[in-house]
Amino acid sequence: MLEIRDVSRHFGGLKAVDAVSTSVNQGELVGLIGPNGAGKTTLFNLISGFTPVTSGEIRYKGQTISGLKPFAIASLGLSRTFQNLRVFPNMTVFDNVSVGAVGAIGQSAFQAVFAGSKRANRISERTWEALERVNLADQANDLAANLAYGKRKYLEIGRALAMQPDLLILDEPAAGLNDSETADLSRFIEELHGEGLTIMLVEHDMTLVMRICQRVVVLASGQKIADAEPAIVRRDPQVLEAYLGVDE
């Protein structure tokens, strides 16, 4: 579904991502891990179009997406969340999620003014579905800024789900959550995956990744050092060295 071929991103002399190749297959739940500064978020930004690639190619559903604008990539059904929790604070929970539905369904200025409510109803219904999926229907009319931190995480995921993406990429979804919240969130991610959604996630929390991901890609200093099942990656000497600094 997603193919990353020999992708590099250099910032001046720094090779943030260096000739990385990997792929995500339909229906997979893939984790991307690595020590600080390994290039995980940069790779996510390359996939979602926020940072242009220096070289290499990224293909999604057989189409080259490297070089496309972020909104165009998102419209192909590839939705992302951000590391540092970004919701629209001065909009209600419902209105936040509705923007995801607008991104996928679309409403032009002309349609907003003159067309009947058919399209608006489709957006409303899809928004409500996504809200119920993330259990925020009761707070539909609250301002996003007034939600608890943990709920805002679900709001951000709900907004991405309202696009009805085929591939969801989550940038450190568990950052800032306590253990029980992390456990709830990992159950929720597994549920989404169980419903057929393909998911790729960057995570610091190794236990979460090792428990729920089917495959783990490990980056260190911009290079891919492992790409296998969690049980294998856990024993990989290169991975252990990158994480623990073991010198043999």
Next chain:
Amino acid sequence: MSRELLMPRLSKVAMLIVLFGLLPALLAWLDKGYLYQVVTVTLIFALLAGSLHLITGVAGLLHLGHAAFYGIGAYIAALLGSDYGIGFTIGLPLAGLGAALIAFIVALPTMRLVSIYFAVATLGIGQMVHLVLQNWVEVTKGPNGVLLFSGIDLFGFTIDDAIGTYFVVAAIVSLSIWVIHRLSHSYYGNALRSLREDDQCADAIGINTTRLKMEVFTIASFFAGIAGALWAYTTQYVSPADFDFAESILILAMVVVGGLGSLPGAIIGAVLLILLPEVLRGVGDIRNIIVGGVMFASILFLPKGLFGEVSALNFVRRQLDSAWRDAPQKRKVGWK
């Protein structure tokens, strides 16, 4: 009919009765030319504030040159009328389209700018247009301004009495504000709000941010042009001084005092900042200080505006029946 359905209808009917019944009846009864003028100017500024509300309040782009597009509309209407004998029926839409066209051209390079850089760019545009109006004497007649002898000529009917003019202006302003209302109180409006909140994030969920910014800038400038044409046809004289930087700031003040992101607020702001100086005419020059004091106090005590965005959106959803009709458990969420 249930109360749920009756109230919104009553609110809409009440607004129409005030605008097209009570207010003109009062004006006709008092029969003072000065009052007609004050009401017309208030309506024109309600449209200017409403259109700037789209750019600055909803999409969050600080625009310091709105008066430029107001001026372009006014000059197109005035020059078409005085030099080419083209009247209201064709002149009014052309004024709007002309302002929109220039806004589109200006928007092409400026829409990539963010925050303060965008504000400075629009400040520059405002000054540029003002200087062109003032100094391109062959076309704009320079500081002398343009006299327009023909009044409102609607599809061959000449409207030259004050009450007729009022009805035409009120109808055009209401229709324009209705369009602005649909744009800001819809999912299109939600997408615009997402630009203000976090445009990168909007980009990540499929919103074409650059295109939306261009659209909203062009559409709002169209309505500024319409407001300018109404100004030209009703005062029958335009001069560069009516469209300077101070005018842009006055419109911006209306939007901010009323409440950023709130369309009813922008209209209330326009009514307040036009009527207050007129009401205070009796107290002499000190009135400007009082007006400034009122603005200062309103921002100090009501930073979200006289009618803030959150309450305004709730008001529109409940009282004007703009919420999603099939919302579960009859909650007022979403847009129709």
